[in-house]
Amino acid sequence: MLVSELKPFEDILEYLDGEKNVFLVGCKGCAEACQTGGEAQVLEMKQKLEEEEKAITGYTIIDFACEKALVASKLRGHWSEVMDADSLLVMSCGIGVQATSAVIDKVVHPACNTISLGGAVGTWPGSERCRQCGDCVLDLTAGICPLTACTKGLLNGPCGGAKDGKCEFEPEVRDCGWHLIYERLKKLGQLDKMREIAPLKDRSKMQPPKHLRSTIMWALEQEEREVAPR
Amino acid sequence: MSLEQALSKGKFVITAEVGPPKGVDIEEMLEDAELMRGRVDGVNVTDQQSSVMRLGSLAACHLLKQRGLEPIYQVTCRDRNRIALQSDLLSAYVLGIENVLCLTGDYVSLGDHPDAEPVFDLDSVSLLQAAKALQQGKDLAMKELKGSPRFFLGAVVTPGADPLEPQLIKMEKKVKAGAQFFQTQAIYEPERFEQFMQAVNHLKVPVLVGIILLRSAAMARFMNKNVAGVHVPESLIEEMDQAEDKAKKGIEIAARLIRDMKGTCQGVHIMAIGLEKRVPAILDAAGL
Numbered sequence: 202m203l204v205s206e207l208k209p210f211e212d213i214l215e216y217l218d219g220e221k222n223v224f225l226v227g228c229k230g231c232a233e234a235c236q237t238g239g240e241a242q243v244l245e246m247k248q249k250l251e252e253e254e255k256a257i258t259g260y261t262i263i264d265f266a267c268e269k270a271l272v273a274s275k276l277r278g279h280w281s282e283v284m285d286a287d288s289l290l291v292m293s294c295g296i297g298v299q300a301t302s303a304v305i306d307k308v309v310h311p312a313c314n315t316i317s318l319g320g321a322v323g324t325w326p327g328s329e330r331c332r333q334c335g336d337c338v339l340d341l342t343a344g345i346c347p348l349t350a351c352t353k354g355l356l357n358g359p360c361g362g363a364k365d366g367k368c369e370f371e372p373e374v375r376d377c378g379w380h381l382i383y384e385r386l387k388k389l390g391q392l393d394k395m396r397e398i399a400p401l402k403d404r405s406k407m408q409p410p411k412h413l414r415s416t417i418m419w420a421l422e423q424e425e426r427e428v429a430p431r
Numbered sequence: 432m433s434l435e436q437a438l439s440k441g442k443f444v445i446t447a448e449v450g451p452p453k454g455v456d457i458e459e460m461l462e463d464a465e466l467m468r469g470r471v472d473g474v475n476v477t478d479q480q481s482s483v484m485r486l487g488s489l490a491a492c493h494l495l496k497q498r499g500l501e502p503i504y505q506v507t508c509r510d511r512n513r514i515a516l517q518s519d520l521l522s523a524y525v526l527g528i529e530n531v532l533c534l535t536g537d538y539v540s541l542g543d544h545p546d547a548e549p550v551f552d553l554d555s556v557s558l559l560q561a562a563k564a565l566q567q568g569k570d571l572a573m574k575e576l577k578g579s580p581r582f583f584l585g586a587v588v589t590p591g592a593d594p595l596e597p598q599l600i601k602m603e604k605k606v607k608a609g610a611q612f613f614q615t616q617a618i619y620e621p622e623r624f625e626q627f628m629q630a631v632n633h634l635k636v637p638v639l640v641g642i643i644l645l646r647s648a649a650m651a652r653f654m655n656k657n658v659a660g661v662h663v664p665e666s667l668i669e670e671m672d673q674a675e676d677k678a679k680k681g682i683e684i685a686a687r688l689i690r691d692m693k694g695t696c697q698g699v700h701i702m703a704i705g706l707e708k709r710v711p712a713i714l715d716a717a718g719l
C-alpha cells in the first residue's frame with residue numbers, strides 16, 4: 202500500500218496552465234483507499250476543473266494504476282478521448298503517474314503527493330520498516346532496524362538527543378530507536394552486541410543491483426512497451 | 432601549551448566555547464575569544480550549533496589559531512558525508528588545527544533549515560575511526576595518504592542521561608575508536624557526576640565536566656523540559672528565581688559547581704551560550 206494525498210488545487214491548476222483539454226486517470230487501488238483517486242474524487246476533480254473552464258475529454262479509473270499493462274489497455278478503450286486531450290492528470294501515487302507516462306506519449310501531470318512510509322513495509326504493514334540497505338544488521342540490534350527506528354539511522358548507539366525514551370525529532374510521536382534496541386538487547390542478555398563497533402555501512406548497496414534491474418518482469422515490460430499505444 | 436600537553440601534565444584544564452556568527456561579521460566572536468586568552472586551555476568552536484546555519488567551524492578555528500589561541504574544532508556528521516568529513520579533517524590539520532571534537536550532531540529539525548537533507552553517513556564513533564585511520568596514513572577506503580595528519584581527538588558524553596548505561600557503552604566504543612578526551616553535556620548534580628566518574632574510571636580517559644551558565648529560572652526550567660540529559664535541581668532553580676542579580680547568581684552557581692566537581696575530573700568545559708563575556712568572571716569566582 203502506498204499512501205498519497207491530493208496536491209493543493211492551485212498547484213494542479215498551475216500544472217494545467219495553458220492547457221484546455223484534460224483526460225483524468227484514477228486508481229481503484231491504494232489511491233481509492235486514500236480517497237485521492239477513487240471514482241468520487243475523480244468526479245469531484247472533473248467538476249472543479251470544469252468550473253475553471255477546463256474541458257474534460259474523458260476519464261477512466263484503473264484497477265491498479267501501478268500496473269502498466271492495465272493502464273495501457275484501459276487507455277486504449279478511451280483512445281479518441283485521450284488523443285483529444287492536451288494532457289492527462291493522474292490521481293494516484295507516483296508509480297501510477299510514471300506507469301501512465303511510460304505507456305503514452307502525452308504530457309502527464311501528477312495530482313497527488315506520495316507520502317513517505319519511512320522505508321518498505323510488509324504486505325500487512327505494521328510499525329516495522331526496512332530501508333532495504335542490502336546488508337542487514339538486525340543481528341546486532343535485537344531485531345529492531347537502526348536505519349529506520351533511529352531518525353538519524355545511527356549504527357553505534359543513541360545520540361545525545363534521546364529524552365525519556367523519545368527521539369529529539371518529534372518526541373510526541375517517535376520513540377528513540379536506540380532506546381528500544383538497548384532495552385531489548387538487555388532483556389535478551391545480549392548487551393555485548395551493542396559494545397561491538399558496527400561495520401561502516403556500504404551505501405552503494407542501497408541502490409538496486411544489476412540483476413534486479415533486469416528481471417523477467419523487466420523483459421516483459423519491454424515487450425509491453427512495444428505493443429502499447431504510442 | 433597545547434590542550435594535549437596541559438592534560439598530560441595533569442593540569443586541571445579549562446575549555447570554553449564560542450559560536451561563529453550567522454553571517455560574516457566576526458568581530459564579536461573574536462572579542463569573545465580574546466577574553467579567553469591566557470585563561471583557558473582550549474576554545475571550542477561549535478559546528479552549526481543546534482542545526483542553525485552559520486559561519487563554519489573550520490574557518491573560525493583557523494582565525495583563532497592565527498591569533499595564537501588553541502582551537503578545538505567541533506565536527507558533526509549531520510551535514511557532510513564521509514568524503515567531505517575526511518577532507519575537512521585533512522584541511523584542519525594543514526591549517527594547524529589538531530584538537531577535533533567528534534559529534535553526531537543534532538537533527539536538522541532543531542534548527543533554522545528543518546527542510547534540509549540530514550546526512551549522518553557516519554556517526555560519532557565512525558567519525559573517530561575515520562580520524563584515527565587518517566592519522567595512520569589511510570582513509571576509510573583504505574587508500575594511502577600522501578602525508579598523514581596528527582590529531583588530539585575528543586568526544587562527548589551525557590553523564591546525566593537516564594538510563595546511563597547506553598551512554599557508557601557508547602563512550603567505551605568512542606574510546607576504542609580513538610577518543611583521547613571527553614567533554615560532557617552539562618550536569619548540575621555533583622553526586623551524580625561523581626557516580627558517573629566512578630563508572631568510567633576504568634576507561635582512563637580525561638573528562639572535562641560540562642557547565643552551562645544559567646541566566647534565569649525560566650531557562651533552567653526550559654532545559655529540564657527540552658534538553659536531553661540535562662537536569663537542573665529544583666533548589667538551584669529556586670536560587671535563581673529569588674536572586675535579584677540573576678547574572679551574578681548564574682556566575683556564582685557555575686563557580687560553585689566547578690569547585691564541587693573539580694576534585695573528581697580532569698577539567699571543566701564552559702558553555703556560556705551567548706554570554707561568553709561572563710566566562711572570566713566564572714573562572715575568577717571558581718578560583719581558576
Ligand code: SF4
Nearest residue numbers: 331332334337338346
Ligand atoms: S538493517 Fe537494512 S536490511 Fe535490515 S531491516 Fe534495516 S534496512 Fe532492512
Ligand code: SF4
Nearest residue numbers: 351359360368377378
Ligand atoms: S534520539 Fe534516538 S532515535 Fe532519535 S536520532 Fe537520537 S538515537 Fe536516533
